[in-house]
Amino acid sequence: MIGESLQRVEDPVLLRGQGRFAADVTLPGQLHMRVVRSPVAHGRIRSIDTSAARALPGVAAVWTHDDIADLPPIAFRLTPIESMLPYRQPVLARGRVRYVGEPVAVVFAESEYLAEDAAELVDVEVEALPATVDPTGEPTPWLDAEEVAWTAVEAADGAGRDNESATIHLEYGDPDAAFAAAAHVFDVDVRVGRHSGVPMECRGGSAHVDAATGVLMVNGAAKVPFWNRDAIAQMVGRSPHEVQLIEGHVGGGFGPRGELYPEDVLVPLATIRLGRPVRWVEDRQEHLTTCNHSRDQRHRLRAAVDETGLITALDGEFWADQGAYVRTHGATVAGLTASMLPGPYLLPSYRITGHVRMSNKTPAGTYRSPGRYEGTFARERLIDAIANGLGLDRIELRRRNFIPADAMPYRRPILAMGTELVYDSGDYALLMDRMEETFDLPTLREEVAARREAGELVGIGYGWFVEKSGLGPSEGARVMVDTGGSALVTTGASSVGQGVDTVLSQVVGEVLDLDLDRIRTVRGQTEHFNYGRGAFATRQSVMVGNAVLESALAVRAKALRVAAHHLEIDEADLELVRGRVQVVGTPGTGLGLGEIAALLEPHRAKAIGEEPGLTCDGWFHSDHMTYPYGVHVAVVQIDRGTGKPTLERFLVGYDVGKALNHLLVEGQITGGAAQGIGGALYEEFRYAEDGQPQATTFMDYLMPTMAEMPEFGVLVTEDAPSPLNPLGVKGAGEGGTTATAAAIASAVDDALSRPGSVTQTPIRPDLIRQLISEPGHEQSPNQKEH
Amino acid sequence: MKPSSFEYVRPESLAETLDLLHQDPEESKVLAGGQSLVPMMNFRLARPSRLIDINRVPGLAGTRVEGDRLVIGTRTRHLAVQNMSGADPLARLLRSAAAHVGHLPIRTRGTFGGSLAHSDAASEWCLIARLLDATMVVESRARGRREIPAADFFLSIFTTAMEPDELLVEVSLPRLGDEHRTGFAEFARRAGDFAIVAVTTDLAVEKGVVTHARVCIGGVADTPFRSGAAEATLVGQRLDDDIATSPLARAAAEAAASEVDPPSDAHGDAPYRRDLVRAMLTSSLAQGVAR
Numbered sequence A: 001m002i003g004e005s006l007q008r009v010e011d012p013v014l015l016r017g018q019g020r021f022a023a024d025v026t027l028p029g030q031l032h033m034r035v036v037r038s039p040v041a042h043g044r045i046r047s048i049d050t051s052a053a054r055a056l057p058g059v060a061a062v063w064t065h066d067d068i069a070d071l072p073p074i075a076f077r078l079t080p081i082e083s084m085l086p087y088r089q090p091v092l093a094r095g096r097v098r099y100v101g102e103p104v105a106v107v108f109a110e111s112e113y114l115a116e117d118a119a120e121l122v123d124v125e126v127e128a129l130p131a132t133v134d135p136t137g138e139p140t141p142w143l144d145a146e147e148v149a150w151t152a153v154e155a156a157d158g159a160g161r162d163n164e165s166a167t168i169h170l171e172y173g174d175p176d177a178a179f180a181a182a183a184h185v186f187d188v189d190v191r192v193g194r195h196s197g198v199p200m201e202c203r204g205g206s207a208h209v210d211a212a213t214g215v216l217m218v219n220g221a222a223k224v225p226f227w228n229r230d231a232i233a234q235m236v237g238r239s240p241h242e243v244q245l246i247e248g249h250v251g252g253g254f255g256p257r258g259e260l261y262p263e264d265v266l267v268p269l270a271t272i273r274l275g276r277p278v279r280w281v282e283d284r285q286e287h288l289t290t291c292n293h294s295r296d297q298r299h300r301l302r303a304a305v306d307e308t309g310l311i312t313a314l315d316g317e318f319w320a321d322q323g324a325y326v327r328t329h330g331a332t333v334a335g336l337t338a339s340m341l342p343g344p345y346l347l348p349s350y351r352i353t354g355h356v357r358m359s360n361k362t363p364a365g366t367y368r369s370p371g372r373y374e375g376t377f378a379r380e381r382l383i384d385a386i387a388n389g390l391g392l393d394r395i396e397l398r399r400r401n402f403i404p405a406d407a408m409p410y411r412r413p414i415l416a417m418g419t420e421l422v423y424d425s426g427d428y429a430l431l432m433d434r435m436e437e438t439f440d441l442p443t444l445r446e447e448v449a450a451r452r453e454a455g456e457l458v459g460i461g462y463g464w465f466v467e468k469s470g471l472g473p474s475e476g477a478r479v480m481v482d483t484g485g486s487a488l489v490t491t492g493a494s495s496v497g498q499g500v501d502t503v504l505s506q507v508v509g510e511v512l513d514l515d516l517d518r519i520r521t522v523r524g525q526t527e528h529f530n531y532g533r534g535a536f537a538t539r540q541s542v543m544v545g546n547a548v549l550e551s552a553l554a555v556r557a558k559a560l561r562v563a564a565h566h567l568e569i570d571e572a573d574l575e576l577v578r579g580r581v582q583v584v585g586t587p588g589t590g591l592g593l594g595e596i597a598a599l600l601e602p603h604r605a606k607a608i609g610e611e612p613g614l615t616c617d618g619w620f621h622s623d624h625m626t627y628p629y630g631v632h633v634a635v636v637q638i639d640r641g642t643g644k645p646t647l648e649r650f651l652v653g654y655d656v657g658k659a660l661n662h663l664l665v666e667g668q669i670t671g672g673a674a675q676g677i678g679g680a681l682y683e684e685f686r687y688a689e690d691g692q693p694q695a696t697t698f699m700d701y702l703m704p705t706m707a708e709m710p711e712f713g714v715l716v717t718e719d720a721p722s723p724l725n726p727l728g729v730k731g732a733g734e735g736g737t738t739a740t741a742a743a744i745a746s747a748v749d750d751a752l753s754r755p756g757s758v759t760q761t762p763i764r765p766d767l768i769r770q771l772i773s774e775p776g777h778e779q780s781p782n783q784k785e786h
Numbered sequence B: 001m002k003p004s005s006f007e008y009v010r011p012e013s014l015a016e017t018l019d020l021l022h023q024d025p026e027e028s029k030v031l032a033g034g035q036s037l038v039p040m041m042n043f044r045l046a047r048p049s050r051l052i053d054i055n056r057v058p059g060l061a062g063t064r065v066e067g068d069r070l071v072i073g074t075r076t077r078h079l080a081v082q083n084m085s086g087a088d089p090l091a092r093l094l095r096s097a098a099a100h101v102g103h104l105p106i107r108t109r110g111t112f113g114g115s116l117a118h119s120d121a122a123s124e125w126c127l128i129a130r131l132l133d134a135t136m137v138v139e140s141r142a143r144g145r146r147e148i149p150a151a152d153f154f155l156s157i158f159t160t161a162m163e164p165d166e167l168l169v170e171v172s173l174p175r176l177g178d179e180h181r182t183g184f185a186e187f188a189r190r191a192g193d194f195a196i197v198a199v200t201t202d203l204a205v206e207k208g209v210v211t212h213a214r215v216c217i218g219g220v221a222d223t224p225f226r227s228g229a230a231e232a233t234l235v236g237q238r239l240d241d242d243i244a245t246s247p248l249a250r251a252a253a254e255a256a257a258s259e260v261d262p263p264s265d266a267h268g269d270a271p272y273r274r275d276l277v278r279a280m281l282t283s284s285l286a287q288g289v290a291r
């Protein structure tokens, strides 16, 4: 059953429209929350007059920072770098606003309409200050001493802070020596635009205090319910067991959805303080201006290269535009950029400095393939520049620099997400060979060349990358077979729609030989399990999948043991077939799993010296991540007159070690690629000079649609199983996204016959048109005299 | 994203509609397909205190031929125009323009007259109305029926020559003989988006020579822009078979590109919009000839 392309168990409910998303939960007597948001990018709050809003009939309360002054800023969930503490976001703006959309006040009213009416009546007077929209220059003052003292008591030292909230530095080998000895040096200066995961379901949720139990119930949880439960409990002054988070269906996560935002604190807090259920559902304009943005990095990289094309050192700097505050992700994105930048290449020496810079934009966080999308774009631009400069084929140069299969596991002496960076397995050259063969790349190249010869602007491009997945440290699972012979699988996993219920069921189905309709999964419910790190970092299949395997194996062992005892047969003569423990090769004999569960009724279990119930817990622990890898190939055609790029074909080769379900892996890759393509060609949160966001609706924030999608080809390989877990699995969630921009940029260069011409994303038609109308240079602009 | 409060009325006749508009013209808005008005209300960019829904008023939808004119009722849905029959140059032009209007659900609801009343300078129907010098027929209790030529109708973005108490009833377009070569080309980043630049052309060609030319451009001004320079360049000239690469098309494109004074915004700056004018004009001309 493991590995089969089974259809998702999640889908029938969703297709019938019977899903339960955040906005589907309504509670009797609920109040509706509406947030009053800053209209300016940067300014001092002079006054907030809430009297007119309060006076409106149907308004229960209006709060400003003064009403919640006891709440601390929102904490870091990941990568908590000390220097970043003062940059955290207050739940409501405190004296100063720093981005358009920042919560300044909040209204609670009897209907959504009234809440919006009242929000309009809140009179916020802000004295505008100059806005920072490009923070890649010299650092500028950001926080004053009083603000530092408030957000981070321990870090307070009586000084203010500039807008570099963290500096990340990684280094190994001897880059200076490598550059001194280099035959060639190449460099790039490139930017990845600001875009983000924009899930179909906006943020939202509701809360009420269960009068019978006193428990604070919070609906609308996603991604990280256990961490959020603890954080909410702490902020509202309760013990974690007095707070219950409930995950329903989630209409896409992608990184931003599910993190703890100011609104997620306000809803439960208001429920407690106002004594009424409270509901909040974000609208799309709010979503685009307040939910985490991502990407937006500038990279200046250089490579030292020897006579043979071997890259002896990579050195550089990058700037990450963090926006106005550092939210739950801390320095995760910049940290991942730095540690994953080397990619699939040997790189004997490496040095990178990352500057996490604050600006007057919506705060940024992770988005599918965080840090890697940006770094891969920059690095692969550089690799293309080297190939062009040396007159080498782009693939050939990559092959010369690949970490060879026999060097695996390959350790880089740096850390990634707090773990040692050891590429667990991989055969990069083999995947390239398979791509050449599966999609007949030689013929494809010939066709493209022939069309270009005939006058078309058409090109092919490549992006190679290494992903990471399976971040530990731990996940647990409980598999329980009931007396009806069906299995209940309870875990701390979360579903953001990726099909985790299906793959976890497949693992149990494989071990207990049960059909999927005999298996039910429970996840995202803090009441039913006590631990779960969450649905991020492509970790669920690896971590929860192996925990489920562990517990299912334990259940099987227990079933065989109990059956052997009951039947007075040697365990070795029994097998588990179709949910029944039978005498080997003899259907109809033995005991069904349900009967065995009945034998384990507590009193009877005690009599045979077993723990009650046909149930076992399993845990999986891991100190190291797994490293899937892949290549993207893009074919782009460009219209001369308008500069419009058409992505004709997009091919992905990705090695996931072991695919638990090929259909789901291909779905993840295709969906991930669609999002990467969006960032490469369409989506961008642009800002005017004064910090006003230019993309606040879907008219200006261009999500790609079906019509913009190319013909896809996906090759999923299992040549390099992970030695780090029993399933051999690596994550599949992000590899569709990682190198999309890199491959498309490479194809646009090729179409224009101008290597190095694409230096930023999104690669808009007006930028391409500009390149077309400039006189073309056949010589690369990247090669430096040495 | 919830509208401010409003009263909703649904008249059953034209007379009742005009009465309602007469009562409170400044505070009322006509609701046709709602594909522009409802989003604007949800963003609270429009705050009518009364919505007058014309979807139950008989006689406002459908097309009819009156001599050498085609009359389109205001509430004719975009999709109905797209599905119109007829092999004449006008029907072909209308069908090909309709295909560019938004997406299927929007075309199913949105109306021909609603687009004109909304007066977005990139709207396909506003361009066609201006290209063919359409006549807008409007009616009010106070002034009765009056006709407004397209040249006077579009005043600016979201502003027309209609008075607040007036209802757009129908639009009359000239039918085009077989000597006409029409084309419609637009550029948008994604399928279904409003055009960044759109160009529509109508040439009358006799014995290979252009006797009459109309060129209308969207996305370069507050209202649909008739390019007199491009029209003058084309009239009297002989058409090549391969017009796309012909010096005449190039000359017309250059004339239009230097005549327009387009805005710069996040979707494209002025020089780029000029490039788009060149490309779309050429492609619109080529469509006409290809037929």
Ligand SMILES: Cc1cc2nc3c(=O)[nH]c(=O)nc-3n(C[C@H](O)[C@H](O)[C@H](O)COP(=O)(O)OP(=O)(O)OC[C@H]3O[C@@H](n4cnc5c(N)ncnc54)[C@H](O)[C@@H]3O)c2cc1C
Pocket: B029, B030, B031, B032, B033, B034, B035, B036, B037, B038, B039, B074, B100, B101, B102, B103, B106, B109, B110, B111, B112, B113, B114, B115, B117, B118, B122, B123, B124, B125, B166, B167, B168, B169, B192, B193, B194, B195
């Ligand atoms: C996603 C999306 C994409 C779109 N893309 C395009 C596109 O590519 N091209 C395009 O042209 N349009 C596009 N539209 C707009 C769409 O075509 C609308 O249908 C059209 O602009 C307005 O027509 P309506 O019938 O919906 O009018 P409504 O939204 O009902 O009304 C629009 C305005 O016209 C007034 N009005 C309507 N009818 C009358 C009348 N008979 N008399 C007086 N005033 C009247 C209303 O009061 C209102 O002010 C798009 C819309 C959406 C949501």
